[in-house]
Amino acid sequence: MDNTDFFQGYKGRSLEVLKKFSVRVWGQAEMNTTRGEFKGTILPRSSNDDDEHIVMKVITGYNIGIDINTIIDMKEVGYKKANYAIPEKQFPYTKGLPHVKLFGTGGTIASRLDYRTGAVIPAFSPGELYGAVPELADICNLDTEKIFAVFSENMGPAQYIELAKAIGREIEKGIDGIVIGHGTDTLHHTGAVLTFMCQNLPVPVVLVGSQRSSDRPSSDAALNLMHAMKTAGHSDIAEVQVCMFGPTSDEYGLLHKGTRVRKMHSSYRSTFRTIGDTPLAMVTREGITPIKKNYNKRRSDKNVVIKPFFSDKVTMVYYYTGMKPDVIDALVDAGYKGIVFVGTGLGHVNKEIYPAIKRAQAAGVHMYMTLQTIWGYVQMYVYDTGRDMMAMGIIPAGNMLPEVGYIKLSWALGQTDDHEEVKKLMLTPINDEITEREPYNGYLVYQGGVPEVEEFIKKVRK
């Protein structure tokens, strides 16, 4: 056994001190210091923390740190290694319940603590999930597969393609619904990419995460999982959807289209919002209540079409006042084939960068315009600047969300370089990434108080 097993996370001076007194991590230590005596179990230390302190758990369960400069003497009087595992129980099979497949990608939906880094690490199996959320067994029969374990921000083209193919395989096998556990930061990117890659879905594909890791009692993970399983197994909506808290309260979840959803708060439970439309449906443990009337219905065939394409030569440019042309030039010179602009107002950038845009057009770069306002449509006919930009090859992307624009252009350029074909792919909606109409209540609905606010806006002219 190598030394790191005895001194997990300790380095430099603190490691020297532990070695000097032959005290191990998980050893029960008695310390004599200039600040008095301390007794407790030595814990692993987060590798990012300094090398000036040793962490111990005292008998009352608290952790404390001891400054190594104060240590006079220390001895190990016992040893008890902690063993933490979610109690694993066989996930029961119930005849008559739908079969749901849960794909694990990482993130905080099911997790436990890592004491080396002090961080939350993803971990689950059907048994562990059943141990943690036994209610799931009343909803569906569950099978799980950990496809990869990455944090949400590390999801990328390779993972998108792998995930799309895995979905295809499960549908071939006749699954009733698919749930994907996913970190929340880029959940909406994955929602969009799967909508484009997995077309003509016969069953629901539900992306779910949690804003509070499941190592805390107030976690939203358990309820989100129940809602997602309910949706995957029982919902009639055969689309890629994101299932997260509606209000911050433990009340109901909302189902959002993968192409219209966005993370809108860094830490709220109800962080996901449908933009430019109403959410698809509300979900509780009892069932699904559609908000939108039209959606793709569940089918019994297996005719899913998997289009696993993705180009990594697409970028996004968030316009700011005073932007210099060299920013665009540099991207073009670096070989980017597609640029999604995120423009001001109705879709604008300043004149100063026009030369660079012209240069990009000449280099054959595909350019699309989306909006910083997030809500509303690109409208480049209203002002001259808009018309100028269209003349230089920038195509308005309707009310497509900026991140969705980026994902879709990457997907389109993964298939073809032809400008007309790309344009056709971009502007032909696959599932409402561009909508023809924005409903009156899309922007107004405070998503989390759906029935209450609907009632309110019936009466009040806002």
Add this chain to the structure above:
Amino acid sequence: MKKNQFEPYSNYLATMKKAGYVPRKEASQKDYDRIGFMSGLEVHQQLLTDKKLFCHCPAGIFHKDEEYDAEVIRHMRPTLSELGEYDGTALMEFKTKKEIVYRINNENACTYEVDDTPPFLINRQALDRALEITILSKFNVVGEVHITRKQYLDGSIPTGFQRTAILGVEGEIQLKNKKVRLIQLSIEEDSCREISDIGHRRVYKTDRLGMPLIETVTYPDMVNPDEVKEACDYIRFLNRSTGKVRTGMGAGRQDVNVSCKGGTRVEIKGVAHTKWIPELTHNECFRQWSLLLMRDELLSRVKSPEKWKIDYAFLDFDAFKITHPAIKDARDSGQKLVAVNLPNFKGILSWFDQPGIMFAEEIADRLKVIACIEKPNMVHTEMPQQIITPVDMEIIKMILDSDEEKDSVIVFWAPEEDVKTALETIEERCKMAFDGIPNETRKSFEDGTTMFERVLPGADRMYPDTDSMPIPLAPEHIDNLGKNLPTDVADRLSEFIKLGIPEDTYHYLLSKNLYPYVKLAIEELGVEPKSAGKLFGQHLKYVDGHFDAGDGFTYDKILELIKFLKDNDLHCPLGKKMLPELYQHPHMDFNSILTVINFKKRTKEELFAQIDFLAEKFNQEAINNTKKNKADWIMGHIRPMAEGNICLTELKSEIDNRI
């Protein structure tokens, strides 16, 4: 058949006697030694800070139950602890399936309180104030502060855990006759205040949530109820001596741990006044002692307790003539009526538990807390006044096949979905009786009794807080904080004694942290120590108890008053008369106060001049003309005018001289 009629109340008294219960006033150290009284404390004290501990909301702004801007609903689920175990309380709370509602007022709570924003960096003002108290309590200060999560599934904190951190371990305090060892001091965020808890719904408000708090934990070194109070007062006085803690209702609260010989550590939660401590600890210790005797009785009856189990049957409401309003309500709202047979439990339900409370109440309490069935929630065969008629009880016993001579029967009512938990709860509590005293926390009442609150949580519920980094405490910083500390409470006490300040003032002087003012009055303003002690410890206490303080009243005003008296050559007793006015109207100038109390400046000569005239008058009118009566009568007349102008002793001797 009726020859050995069982009398529940006689049984209650007999078992009380068996335990050797004596009321506290009659109890001696010998009684406590006999049952092995042992007690320790967890003293909570809010710190005086501008903001909360982990967010930037103002601290100390409270709102009424109905004044809120939003409600948030949460449910709590148990999680694994760092060492891989589920905590006992966690499982119990999960069983109760409570819906927790938080009322939020925008003035004093933000998204942090409802767990929608991660913690901000710890409030340094709070940390430093807590560290000062840590040093003052002679703790070994840690090198690095680790924020830990302590699980609370009762919903009192929306995250499901309290952020808390140890600042010091192994301290001590010096009481009158002994040293009490301290286990640790922690800084933590305060919890929500409960508004209501009915059925499956518990409502909290979040105004107090997140306010900085310290907790001082003692070893169980106290061996009688008065000692527990003394230690608690000491810790509270020590905290207050810094002048950096909050005072007033709820700013200081304590949990008191009690056990008897062979008993279990039971925690009495949230005792608001130290004066309640003696009665509570006394009763708790005897409760445990009595339940241990009950255990012995049960073990003598039941040879294999692990096999002991209840029997039950659903009853038909319509088969009985129901008069009890609670049972009627249960019937009318479609609840279930369930009879439970407790084999070999005859005489156990009426066993002495606490003054006025029998063991059956322990079961009823758990039905309320765990199964969420509001009280009254059951009747049984050992109630002093039977609610179910003997005839009906005979039928019920027949249904259960209950043994008249050996068993007892409980009948409870509950919504159908709660029946399972209720049955488990009854069986669980009864089985615990074979082991002795369950590990639990208990809620305290003013009459000195307690009721079950929660299963006592263990160290299993502690997790590292992954949202926070460890905070190193540099030696220079600790040294600096140690430089400006107030003197020890123990030293203050011995100084009071040395100065001859009356003992009955100590409690008030220390609890209001008036020591610095008394010192200033003596040292800077030359007030005689005894008078200074009386002014702050008796007169101010009286005024404090009888009038409302005006806006802007501070103790500095009293020092100003003393200075005013001194500068105007007035005597200290006048201060006593002026104090009520000053207390209520702190902005009134001192001369106006003198007018209000009808004070007139008079010289010694003016006052003395009246003696001869009054003596003459007394001679004419007196019925019983003794020298003493004469002196008193004259004194009584001159005194109101003299007070403040001259020393009354001087007046007295002048009178004595002249007559």
